[in-house]
Amino acid sequence: MEVLNSKIFGEHLSSTPLLVFHGLFGMLDNWGSFGKELGGLLPVHLIDLRNHGRSFHSESMSHDDLADDIAHYMSHYGFEKAHVLGHSLGGKAVMQFAIKYPEKVEKLIVVDISPKAYPPHHQGIIKALETVDFDTVKSRGEVEEVLSQYIPEKSTIQFLAKNLYWDDNKKLNWRFNLKTLSEKYNEFVSNAIKYGVFEGETLFISGEKSNYILPQDVLGIKQQFPKAKIVIVKNAAHWVQADNPVDFSRIVKEFLGLD
Numbered sequence: 001m002e003v004l005n006s007k008i009f010g011e012h013l014s015s016t017p018l019l020v021f022h023g024l025f026g027m028l029d030n031w032g033s034f035g036k037e038l039g040g041l042l043p044v045h046l047i048d049l050r051n052h053g054r055s056f057h058s059e060s061m062s063h064d065d066l067a068d069d070i071a072h073y074m075s076h077y078g079f080e081k082a083h084v085l086g087h088s089l090g091g092k093a094v095m096q097f098a099i100k101y102p103e104k105v106e107k108l109i110v111v112d113i114s115p116k117a118y119p120p121h122h123q124g125i126i127k128a129l130e131t132v133d134f135d136t137v138k139s140r141g142e143v144e145e146v147l148s149q150y151i152p153e154k155s156t157i158q159f160l161a162k163n164l165y166w167d168d169n170k171k172l173n174w175r176f177n178l179k180t181l182s183e184k185y186n187e188f189v190s191n192a193i194k195y196g197v198f199e200g201e202t203l204f205i206s207g208e209k210s211n212y213i214l215p216q217d218v219l220g221i222k223q224q225f226p227k228a229k230i231v232i233v234k235n236a237a238h239w240v241q242a243d244n245p246v247d248f249s250r251i252v253k254e255f256l257g258l259d
Contacts, residue, residue, distance in 0.1 A: 003076045005054040006047040009039025016106050017043040023088030027053035041258045051177035061184035063193050066093035067100045085109035099196035108202040112210050112238050114217040115224050117192040126182050134171050202228040203255045207236035
């Protein structure tokens with residue numbers, strides 16, 4: 001079994017490590033400044049999920065797969081316990097991991113996602129990504145031009161374009177595995193995480209301007225994560241850590257006892 005790709009900060013520190021997982025179509029680089037900042041206080045592992053970034057590609061993409069990948073990563077590095085933080089799809093991964101492997105989790109942090117099933121809502125983005133013809137586009141600008149015909153938000157286009165790279169054939173390509181992410185989309189977005197209860201300390205961080213965690217979701221969260229605290233970050237939408245990095249870091253540090 002392959003080990004997920006990661007970038008490690010504060011490796012020399014001896015405290016419990018923090019493992020950080022990005023969202024759909026993201027990569028560990030999205031969390032670079034956060035990793036550097038907290039890496040001064042504890043070991044921080046920024047990790048690419050399977051089918052993302054520089055991690056391995058697979059035809060399988062269930063919540064169980066993602067949870068097992070985390071367990072395998074920990075055993076590879078010899079960690080008995082870790083703090084785990086996940087944003088969006090990464091949040092689903094760490095929730096499933098905490099329920100399946102509770103003995104491996106010190107503290108759980110879930111960013112702007114709840115355990116529930118979500119209706120499909122990335123069809124426009126997937127359509128845009130599939131429209132890019134890498135046999136004809138010759139620059140990042142041309143790729144962004146294609147995406148802009150389907151995606152109105154410049155910030156989303158820039159976020160996706162971070163995944164572009166020049167492959168061995170000297171052609172642009174996506175780092176993520178678009179085929180699997182498109183085919184298995186309903187499996188990991190439109191499915192709730194499996195029922196189970198994690199009794200450990202848990203923090204849910206929600207963006208004030210985001211609709212991913214709604215007031216009516218709180219009951220479901222508390223059923224599976226009875227010790228969950230839910231904190232709302234002001235002036236932040238779904239990408240909480242990018243929209244309000246100061247408050248986000250402060251909240252995480254407080255929860256982990258690093259302040």
